[in-house]
Amino acid sequence: MSDLFKPSRRAFLRGGAAVAAGSVAGAANAAGPDPLITELQDWESYLGAGVDETPYGLPIRFEQDVVRRNVEWLTASPISSINFTPIHALEGTITPQGCAFERHHSGAIELAKDDFRLMINGLVDKPLVFSYEDIERFPRENHVYFCECAANTGMEWAGAQLNGVQFTHGMIHNMEYTGVPLRTLLAEAGADMSLDKWVYVEGADASSNGRSIPMEKALDDVLVAFKANGEALRMEHGYPVRLVVPGWEGNMWVKWIRRIEVVDRAVESREETSKYTDVYEDGTARKWTWVMDAKSVITSPSPQMPIKHGAGPLVISGLAWSGHGQITRVDVSRNGGITWETARLGKQGDTKALTRFYLDVDWDGAPMLLQARAMDETGYVQPTKDQLREQRGENAVYHNNCIQTWYVNAEGVAENVEVS
Amino acid sequence: MSDLFKPSRRAFLRGGAAVAAGSVAGAANAAGPDPLITELQDWESYLGAGVDETPYGLPIRFEQDVVRRNVEWLTASPISSINFTPIHALEGTITPQGCAFERHHSGAIELAKDDFRLMINGLVDKPLVFSYEDIERFPRENHVYFCECAANTGMEWAGAQLNGVQFTHGMIHNMEYTGVPLRTLLAEAGADMSLDKWVYVEGADASSNGRSIPMEKALDDVLVAFKANGEALRMEHGYPVRLVVPGWEGNMWVKWIRRIEVVDRAVESREETSKYTDVYEDGTARKWTWVMDAKSVITSPSPQMPIKHGAGPLVISGLAWSGHGQITRVDVSRNGGITWETARLGKQGDTKALTRFYLDVDWDGAPMLLQARAMDETGYVQPTKDQLREQRGENAVYHNNCIQTWYVNAEGVAENVEVS
Numbered sequence: 001m002s003d004l005f006k007p008s009r010r011a012f013l014r015g016g017a018a019v020a021a022g023s024v025a026g027a028a029n030a031a032g033p034d035p036l037i038t039e040l041q042d043w044e045s046y047l048g049a050g051v052d053e054t055p056y057g058l059p060i061r062f063e064q065d066v067v068r069r070n071v072e073w074l075t076a077s078p079i080s081s082i083n084f085t086p087i088h089a090l091e092g093t094i095t096p097q098g099c100a101f102e103r104h105h106s107g108a109i110e111l112a113k114d115d116f117r118l119m120i121n122g123l124v125d126k127p128l129v130f131s132y133e134d135i136e137r138f139p140r141e142n143h144v145y146f147c148e149c150a151a152n153t154g155m156e157w158a159g160a161q162l163n164g165v166q167f168t169h170g171m172i173h174n175m176e177y178t179g180v181p182l183r184t185l186l187a188e189a190g191a192d193m194s195l196d197k198w199v200y201v202e203g204a205d206a207s208s209n210g211r212s213i214p215m216e217k218a219l220d221d222v223l224v225a226f227k228a229n230g231e232a233l234r235m236e237h238g239y240p241v242r243l244v245v246p247g248w249e250g251n252m253w254v255k256w257i258r259r260i261e262v263v264d265r266a267v268e269s270r271e272e273t274s275k276y277t278d279v280y281e282d283g284t285a286r287k288w289t290w291v292m293d294a295k296s297v298i299t300s301p302s303p304q305m306p307i308k309h310g311a312g313p314l315v316i317s318g319l320a321w322s323g324h325g326q327i328t329r330v331d332v333s334r335n336g337g338i339t340w341e342t343a344r345l346g347k348q349g350d351t352k353a354l355t356r357f358y359l360d361v362d363w364d365g366a367p368m369l370l371q372a373r374a375m376d377e378t379g380y381v382q383p384t385k386d387q388l389r390e391q392r393g394e395n396a397v398y399h400n401n402c403i404q405t406w407y408v409n410a411e412g413v414a415e416n417v418e419v420s
Numbered sequence: 421m422s423d424l425f426k427p428s429r430r431a432f433l434r435g436g437a438a439v440a441a442g443s444v445a446g447a448a449n450a451a452g453p454d455p456l457i458t459e460l461q462d463w464e465s466y467l468g469a470g471v472d473e474t475p476y477g478l479p480i481r482f483e484q485d486v487v488r489r490n491v492e493w494l495t496a497s498p499i500s501s502i503n504f505t506p507i508h509a510l511e512g513t514i515t516p517q518g519c520a521f522e523r524h525h526s527g528a529i530e531l532a533k534d535d536f537r538l539m540i541n542g543l544v545d546k547p548l549v550f551s552y553e554d555i556e557r558f559p560r561e562n563h564v565y566f567c568e569c570a571a572n573t574g575m576e577w578a579g580a581q582l583n584g585v586q587f588t589h590g591m592i593h594n595m596e597y598t599g600v601p602l603r604t605l606l607a608e609a610g611a612d613m614s615l616d617k618w619v620y621v622e623g624a625d626a627s628s629n630g631r632s633i634p635m636e637k638a639l640d641d642v643l644v645a646f647k648a649n650g651e652a653l654r655m656e657h658g659y660p661v662r663l664v665v666p667g668w669e670g671n672m673w674v675k676w677i678r679r680i681e682v683v684d685r686a687v688e689s690r691e692e693t694s695k696y697t698d699v700y701e702d703g704t705a706r707k708w709t710w711v712m713d714a715k716s717v718i719t720s721p722s723p724q725m726p727i728k729h730g731a732g733p734l735v736i737s738g739l740a741w742s743g744h745g746q747i748t749r750v751d752v753s754r755n756g757g758i759t760w761e762t763a764r765l766g767k768q769g770d771t772k773a774l775t776r777f778y779l780d781v782d783w784d785g786a787p788m789l790l791q792a793r794a795m796d797e798t799g800y801v802q803p804t805k806d807q808l809r810e811q812r813g814e815n816a817v818y819h820n821n822c823i824q825t826w827y828v829n830a831e832g833v834a835e836n837v838e839v840s
Contacts, residue, residue, distance in 0.1 A: 041537065041678065043624045048527025050498030051656045055487035057518040058476060060655040062532055067475035078470030090650040091598040092562040094514060098477040099651070107468025112482055117461065137733040139780040142512040142766045178511040204463045229649070230510040231519065235480040236471045258461065313557040346562045360559040 058098075066090075068099045071167060079107045080207075082149065083236075084170030087297075087319065088304040092346070093144070093174055093354045097234050100173035103149055103250060105207030108236040111256050116240050118185075118224070122261035123197060125190025132240050135226060138180040138188075143223070143246070144353040146321045148172040148292045150249035150276050150398040156385070157396050160405075160416040165302040168404065168416060172321075174354035177244045179225030182218050182260070191262045193219060200267045201243055204258035211252045212266035213245065217290075221246045221352075224257065247323030247352040248290040249398070251276055281393035294382050295401035296320035296330050296357070296374035307412030311365030318343070320355045322376035327355040329375040334361070336369030336405060336419040337384070343372070368408040369419055386420055478518075486510075488519045491587060499527045500627075502569065503656075504590030507717075507739065508724040512766070513564070513594055513774045517654050520593035523569055523670060525627030528656040531676050536660050538605075538644070542681035543617060545610025552660050555646060558600040558608075563643070563666070564773040566741045568592040568712050570669035570696050570818040576805070577816050580825075580836040585722040588824065588836060592741075594774035597664045599645030602638050602680070611682045613639060620687045621663055624678035631672045632686035633665065637710075641666045641772075644677065667743030667772040668710040669818070671696055701813035714802050715821035716740035716750050716777070716794035727832030731785030738763070740775045742796035747775040749795040754781070756789030756825060756839040757804070763792070788828040789839055806840055 051057070059066065068083035075081045085101040095101070113132040121127040149171035155161040162168045186193060197215040202208045213222065223244040226233065233239040238255025245252045251271055266272065266288075278286040298318040301307045307314060320327045327349050331340035341359060349355030357372070374382045383391075385402035392399075407417040471477070479486065488503035495501045505521040515521070533552040541547040569591035575581040582588045606613060617635040622628045633642065643664040646653065653659040658675025665672045671691055686692070686708075698706040718738040721727050727734060740747045747769050751760040761779055769775030777792070794802045803811075805822035827837040 041535070041624060043529040043531060043676070044626050044628065046626065047499050048524065048529040048625055049655075050501065051503055051522065051524060051528055052490055052498040052501060054656075055489065055519075056478060057488070057520075057654050057656060058478075059652060060530065060659050062659075063652045066651060068477070069475065070472050078472040079467050081470060081472060083471055089652075091560070091647040092596045092650045094596045094649045096516065096649050096651050098518070099475075100477075102471065104468065104471060108471055109463040109468040110480065111463060115461070133729050137729065137735060139764075139778065140511070140735060140737075140766075142776055176512045176514045204461060205468055206464050206466065208464065227511040229514045229516050230512045231486060231516050232479060232483045232509075234477050235469075236474075236477060239480050239482075256463070309553050309557065315557060315560060317560075344559075346560075356562055358559065 066099065068101065069166060080105050082171060084166050085173050086166050087170050087172070087299050088165045088302050090299070091317065091356070093349065093356050094229065095173040095175055097175065097228055097231070097237060100175060100237070101147070101149065101171050102236045103171070104205070104236060104255070105209055106205050109205045109256055110235060111204060111239060113240045118241065118257055119259045120185060120189040120191065120262070121259070122200075122263050123192040124262055128189045130185065132226070135180055135224060135241060138184050140178055140180050141223065142176055142178050144174060144176045144350045145244060145246045146172055146174045146352060146354050147244075147250045147253050148321070150251060150289070150292070153400040153402070153404070154397045156402070156404075157389070157394070157400055160418050163303040163416050165297055165299055166304060169297045171250070175228040176230065177223055177225040178227035179223030179244055182222040182224055185224060185260070186218065186262070196264070198263050198266050200261045200263050201252075201254045201257060202259040203254045204256040209251070209254055209271055210267060210269040211254060211271055212263070212269065213252060217245070217248070247292060249276065249292060252290065276398060278392060278396040278398050281395065286392065289399050292321070292323035293399065293401045294320070294322035294324065294327065294374045294376040294380050296372040296382060297404045298332070298370050298372050298406060301370070301408055301412065301414045302406055303414045303416055306414055307363070307408065310412070311363050314361050314363040316359040316361060316370065318357050318372050320357055320372070320374040321349075321353065322374065322380070323352060324380065325351045325377040327374055328377050330355075330357040331373045332359040333371040333373070334368045337371050337403070340373065365410055367410055369417070370406045370408055370414075371403050373403055385418065486519065488521065489586060500525050502591060504586045505593050506586050507590050507592070507719050508585045508722050510719070511737065511776070513769065513776050514649065515593040515595055517595065517648055517651070517657060520595060520657070521567070521569065521591050522656045523591070524625070524656060524675070525629055526625050529625045529676055530655060531624060531659065533660045538661065538677055539679045540605060540609040540611065540682070541679070542683050543612040544682055548609045550605070552646070555600055555644060555661060558604050560598055560600050561643065562596055562598050564594060564596045564770045565664060565666045566592055566594045566772060566774050567664075567670045567673055568741070570671060570709070570712070573820040573822070573824070574817045576822070576824075577809070577814070577820055580838050583723040583836050585717055585719055586724060589717045591670070595648040596650065597643055597645045598647035599643030599664060602642040602644055605644060605680070606638065606682070616684070618683050618686050620681045620683050621674045621677060622679040623658075623674045624676040629671070629674055629691055630687060630689040631674060631691055632683070632689065633672060637665070637668070667712060669696065669712060672710065696818060698812060698816040698818050701815065706812065709819050712741070712743035713819065713821045714740070714742035714744065714747065714794045714796040714800050716792040716802060717824045718752070718790050718792050718826060721790070721828055721832065721834045722826055723834045723836055726834055727783070727828065730832070731783050734781050734783040736779040736781060736790065738777050738792050740777055740792070740794040741773065742794065742800070743772060744800065745771045745797040747794055748797050750775075750777040751793045752779040753791040753793070754788045757791050757823070760793065785830055787830055789837070790826045790828060790834075791823050793823055805838065
């Protein structure tokens with residue numbers, strides 16, 4: 001076993017990071033085992049832990065900071081709060097349910113499958129009440145979709161506010177949902193499916209969180225979903241059944257769903273009038289802004305993920321998504337938008353799902369103004385913050401999909417800034 | 421709110437399951453609210469729980485049986501054990517890490533990122549030692565891959581043994597892995613990449629679990645991976661870095677990886693001689709059986725997932741996979757292989773990843789002999805158990821990819837059986 005430790009830790013450190021210089025001078029010439037590394041690498045000398053005592057596994061203790069977090073001042077009470085995904089520390093595209101963004105308006109309710117009922121009424125031939133078991137008997141589908149709160153990045157309208165991508169962009173998750181197409185259940189009830197009709201969807205919690213959805217969307221890709229990433233929805237994600245409204249704002253993804261009424265016009269509920277609309281400068285409101293436009297953000301480096309290794313090879317990693325379909329291209333700028341480089345897409349994203357992008361660079365150690373700019377299959381290009389403000393004014397809260405800027409200094413520390 | 425409860429629970433029960441009869445007679449005619457359902461559906465009258473106290477969420481208490489499980493008699497000690505994925509209760513294709521199959525030979529070790537070192541030595545120009553941070557500086561990739569133990573379904577060679585798909589087929593998981601291609605690190609070390617060379621990969625745990633991998637595979641799609649489903653590997657999945665060997669037996673996916681030696685022939689380690697080979701009837705051994713051939717199984721109904729709703733619409737749901745690439749077709753038989761129907765693929769699977777399939781049927785309530793048969797892009801068709809026995813004899817333990825049969829009786833209870 002002794003040859004395993006020939007390259008000493010000391011020699012390695014002398015040589016610098018293996019990839020930084022393109023070659024490591026010291027390692028191959030090391031004279032013998034280094035006591036330090038031998039002591040460090042002693043796991044071979046004892047048995048590890050059995051795994052049988054943790055039937056449902058949790059992250060290792062070294063990762064205890066990679067959790068969803070709320071912002072205390074954002075809502076009046078934790079009973080009506082938001083949990084942000086730690087996107088700075090995640091990779092790939094799937095969000096584990098345990099740290100996935102969720103928003104609840106009157107707390108998370110504990111609703112057993114046996115107590116679940118979903119009613120479809122209104123403009124239907126036969127009002128129906130479905131049990132959980134009934135839902136499971138219809139043909140089901142699986143799709144990876146992102147769910148983004150309309151308020152994601154909303155604090156940033158007023159300027160660079162929050163110093164962490166978890167908080168500027170973490171009101172989003174991306175999971176593989178399993179569910180029954182809503183159109184199947186509407187057909188079962190003999191609903192009037194004329195395209196001028198709407199469905200009004202309510203949750204069973206105290207907020208009810210009722211939202212109106214135009215029939216065209218209801219018949220398209222909306223799911224009545226009961227699994228996420230293969231397993232049951234967590235309580236806070238709407239157990240046992242939630243609505244999935246692909247590409248549309250997260251508030252419409254009604255949790256603990258209990259009723260779908262087919263109606264001849266939008267209900268104009270609290271959630272679609274006093275909330276989830278934006279007031280223009282002239283006092284009129286921007287309304288029915290359901291689709292989440294193309295957006296992207298660099299997750300690393302970012303304020304919570306400084307560069308610690310100094311100059312040399314650097315992986316710039318980020319996420320892009322569009323409520324209109326697939327991401328076709330992402331550009332990255334290192335100088336605040338003066339010049340752009342086309343990023344590598346980690347793999348072709350599903351439609352209305354997160355796409356991971358990378359720019360693999362050789363960092364010269366000079367400060368950078370990092371930006372990403374997403375494009376989707378419609379040809380839409382993610383706008384700058386100034387462009388958005390020009391369109392929407394200064395009162396906006398929702399649907400801020402502007403280009404985000406991180407200033408990275410020579411030490412690798414990143415900061416949320418604005419460039420004009 | 422009163423109109424919400426017009427359809428009474430009693431009337432609903434009288435009418436039967438909403439989908440069973442194709443229409444529900446009673447619901448629309450109900451006279452008024454039913455006290456029972458009103459009492460059941462009272463969540464609107466109080467606030468739910470805040471979510472802020474569970475920064476990393478766990479499944480709701482009603483799902484506490486959906487956990488990975490081991491089989492006490494299978495190994496001598498929990499320090500060398502296997503945890504089976506609860507595939508009977510999962511849907512879609514992604515396996516959450518918390519309940520994902522894992523096998524450890526000498527316990528799970530706690531190896532901090534700062535202590536991690538990966539050495540590449542042997543037939544290389546410059547032996548290198550990589551820190552965790554070094555690994556993060558190389559261009560990375562994301563892929564969903566299945567990881568199946570070669571011993572999965574191994575108990576079944578001798579006949580129908582285990583009454584639960586979690587135990588017959590649960591030595592498998594399917595996660596989105598993020599990592600650096602092994603070929604990148606080999607190139608960095610100036611490895612001899614001639615196709616007659618091998619790499620020998622060791623873990624840092626006491627078992628070391630060393631395995632030899634032919635250079636052609638090492639240069640193809642093997643990843644040095646540090647994330648699964650977006651987040652850090654769990655301790656028991658090899659934190660902080662493991663090998664991912666797509667389509668090949670799980671034992672080669674070395675966890676807590678510490679050394680990769682480039683060698684001119686296979687090492688013939690314990691894990692590839694006394695283990696993970698099969699002895700034929702004539703005493704010779706079947707060896708280097710790395711690829712997991714195409715396989716499928718029905719996860720619901722299954723012995724742990726009886727049909728509780730009686731005759732009528734039934735979703736038959738299952739998983740298929742192939743170490744040779746994509747699943748192109750799955751057939752389902754309801755009469756023990758006499759006739760077959762082509763299943764619907766939930767969505768086109770990634771290569772070397774789980775594919776979900778469905779057969780949506782109108783069950784007449786008569787007993788069934790359920791089977792699934794997978795086909796992959798090479799044209800290979802999953803064999804029957806008799807066909808496999810004919811090829812491999814009766815001493816085999818590993819690589820049982822035969823067609824599985826569940827007998828479902830008129831009450832919907834499923835049992836593991838054999839048909840010839």
